[in-house]
Every structure is written in C-alpha cells, then in structure tokens.
Amino acid sequence: MLKVAGLRKRYGDLEVVRGVNLQVASGTCFGLLGPNGAGKTTTLRCCLGLTTPDSGSIELAGLPVPAQAREARARVGVVPQFDNLDPDFTVAENLIMYGRYFGLSRRECEAQVERLLVFAGLTDKAKAPIETLSGGMKRRLTLARAMINDPQILFMDEPTTGLDPQARHLVWDRLKTLLTEGRTLILTTHFMDEAQRLCDRVAIMDQGVIIAEGAPHELIDREIEPAVIEVYGDGIDSWFETAGKRYSERSELAGDTAFCYCHDPGPLLRTLEGLSELRSLRRSANLEDVFLKLTGRDLRD
Amino acid sequence: MTDLHPVVGALGTSSERPADRFRFLHVVHRNYLVWRQLLGSALVGHLADPLLWLVGFGFGIGSLLPTVGGLTYLEFLGSGMLCYSVMNSASFEALYSAFTRLKHQRTWEGILHAPMTVTDIVIGEWVWAGLKGALSGAAILLVMAGLGLLKSFSALWLLPIVLLVGLAFSGIALVVTAVAKSYDMFTYYFSLFVMPMMLVSGVFFPAEQLPPIVRFTGELFPLSHATALARGLAVGAPLDHVVLHLAVIAIYAVLGLGLANNLIKKRLTK
Known part of the structure; x- marks a missing residue:
C-alpha cells in the first residue's frame, strides 16, 4: 500500500528527513512514532505528495508520488493534525462539500452522509455549525470526512491529540472498525499506549531517521528488559546509588524518580522492604519505555 | 452508535474520474x-452603497460643477465608480477572504488533501474574486441604468469587461495574499497601491490635467484603462485604443494569476 525508499527532505540547513525507508502492508495499521521535530509530519506530507522530497521514491496505493500524487490521493483519506473543517458550513454540508472535491456528485455525497454521521456518532448534529462542536466531535467529523471517498488507506497525523479519554476511546473504536473492513491505517502519534493498542507495526523516528521498527511487542521484547520498577520518595538518591543501580540491568534517575529495568525484580524489591519513605511501582515494560530508551528523556521543543 | 454498517461500500471503488481541467469549479462552487x-x-453592499454614493456625490458635488469632459459629473462619476467598485470587490475577496481560507481556516489545506492541486485552488479563487468584482460592476450598471445614465446598448459590452477587470485585480491581489504574513499587509496594499492608483486613474476626477509623468504612471496600471473603457461604453465619452486598454487589463489578469500560482505553490508545498 505504501512503499518509501531513501526519502530525504531538507529545509534550508536542516535535513529533517534523512533517508527513510518504509513498507506498509495492505490491511494493517502502521504507526510512525517520534518526538516533536523527528520528521514524522514531513514524511507523511511527502507520502501524500504535498511536499516534494529532495530524493527517494514513494509509491502510494500503487501509484508513484509525487508524479501521480493527485490520483493517489483519490484513493486515500487524510485526517490532519489540525482540524481544517470548513467553518462556513454545517456538519452535513462539510461532508458533502468535501466529497465534491473528489469529483463525486452531490447525490453520491448525500447518499453517504447518513452512514458517515452514524460512524462519527453525530447523527443529531447534521445541521449544527462547526463552531458548536466539541474537540472530540470535530475529530470524529474529520475522520468521517476522510471516509467520503471510500479510501483504501487512511493517513492520520496525531488523530487523538487534545482529546479527553472518552473521545480517544471512541476514535480508537472507529479506527478498529476501519481495520476490520480491511483498510490500511497509517498514523503518527506520540501516545505510546495508542500505538501499542492499534498498530500492527510501528517505526520509531528520531532526527529524521527510523531508529527501530517492528511489532510493538517485538520491540518491547527486543529493546528492553521485561520488568520495570519505578521508585520515588525521600532518600531516593542514596537508595539509587547503593541498591537501584546494583540490582537492575539498566537504570536511570529522572527527576525524583528512579527507573530500574530488569529481568528478575526480586532482589531489587527486597532492598525496598522496610524503607517506608520510598514508594515503588512495579509494572511490565511497555512501548513508552522503548521509546524513551531510544530517543532519550530530553525535551525536544 | 452500536450497530455500525461498513462506512461505505466495497473497498477500492474510490471515485477516480478522468482528470478534467474544470476541477477549479469546485472551489468557485464552495465560495459561492x-x-x-x-x-x-x-446585495445591499453591492446595490445600496453605490446608489448612495452616486446620488450623494453625483448630485451634491455635481450640481456645483460644469460638465466634465462633455459629461455631467454624475455620468463621469458613475463610470468611474463602476471600475472602482469592481476593483474593490475583487481585491477584498482575493485579499482578506482568500487569506482567511489560506491561513486561518486552513480551507485550502483541506482541499489539498483531496485530489485537487494548488493550481486548481488558485484558479478557483481567481475566478471567484473576478466574479465578485463583476457582480459589483453589474450592480452599478443596474443603478446607472435606473438613474438614466446609460447612453446606449454598447454599455452591455461592459459586462464581460468588468469580469476581465475583476480578474486583473483578483490576480494582483492574490500575489499579495501569497506573500502576506498577516492581514496588516493588506493595509499597505490599499494605502500605498490602490489609493494612489485610484487618484491618477480618472475615477473621481479627470486625469487629463495631472502632470504628464503622473498621468503616464497611471496608465501603467489597469484601473485607468478600465475607466476609459467604462466611460466610452457606458456614458458615450470618446473611446480610442480599445485593444490597448483590453490588453493591459488582460496582461495583469494573466500575469497576476501565474505569479500568484507559483508563489502559493511554494508556500503550501514547502
């Protein structure tokens, strides 16, 4: 569905995409993860033919991009990072007008409005102006709008950023529906739980290159120890120096919390017995641990 | 919410019509x-404003004046206001409204996610702003007809001409929109370009008595050519160099569109 090879893109002195290779199989969900400024959005824009790369080749839905980007976009739905619903139209009109850009007739668009509104959970909002919608409603409408052309592939740039938990779960539910219909999903996110939940494969991108790729559970198995103990409280520094470092395979002190990664947490947990001033949390390693290990804890803004 | 049908029919049947060069009409349609x-x-803006101006200034100042180049001041002002109004209407649409769709509403970004190109959008906006200018012009012609100012049916030629004038100012304005960072830029455009051009183009008073260099400068821009055509065709002033007038206006229309298209393409596909 999507094949990217040797993609490079430079803005002035800064090369934001530095040789990206990607393959996304039909009917799967692919997540492109990375800190702010990693080059995720630029990569997506190149894939859609909205930016011309400096070098590399892209094939989207069987068509070369950017050469036939417009034709490729006819088979693709896009959910952008920032809502660009048309504020001059109502909810239903937004769907109809958008279908017109795909060359659909008004009748063809109108025939789909009801199903798309059910999909978005907005059936009673058909005539509402856009400005009266909540953030979650706008996101769902944007997703429904992206479905107006019955796309084989959906591109989503941070589909749940800024949504409350209820709204996120609803969006995830809809995305799963689309997957069961056999569509291909390509999304960027910096929510690791979202990636772990939805994606068949993820690629972690940093400073313009992909630094790890695989199924979420593969990456966790491959990149990181299975158990994580988080410890915090008074006296954390001395405990970390004497016990934390010693009884874990990898550890770090981030702010006031020690993160200790190990295969067998038994010995480490025993050092905490009787230390009532320290609190600890034991959990399994997740994709976020992998992400932080690979991209570091430094802020990127 | 519970019983979900597949969102749309079978996969892979996305509409893909043969490429047509009228995709820009979707943008015109949206704006319409x-x-x-x-x-x-x-409509109040298009009809009431010029009517009040014409009646107010035309009769008010006109009654104090002798004829202007063989015309009553009302006739002179009417044909000038015709062009001024086309220019204003097209410019406002291609500046403020287009910039809103470019930047604040991200309307163009949304359209680009569909199988549309930047050129489709730019041509659509160009045509739309041109049409708005033409509509404004048509409304003034109607007002002038109502006031008995139109001398002959040759005034009907002005209908296609106001569209061309609208497209000229739409093209120039889209170039400004393409490079604008904020609405403030448009104040410069109006104060430093539109106003001076208006003063040397014979809109409210004849340009003939201005110093030759000033007159010549005025003739480099489309407004003076538009007023010459309007005055000749609407109220029967002498009319020469029709082809030259039309050519200057058309050149601005086409060059404006071309340059705007290049600049907006650069801006949107960075």
Missing part, C-alpha cells in the same frame, strides 16, 4: 455556497 448564505448583506 458560502456567499449565498450572506446574500442579503452582499
């Missing part, structure tokens, strides 16, 4: 639908 919602205020 929005404009239609505000039809009332739009």
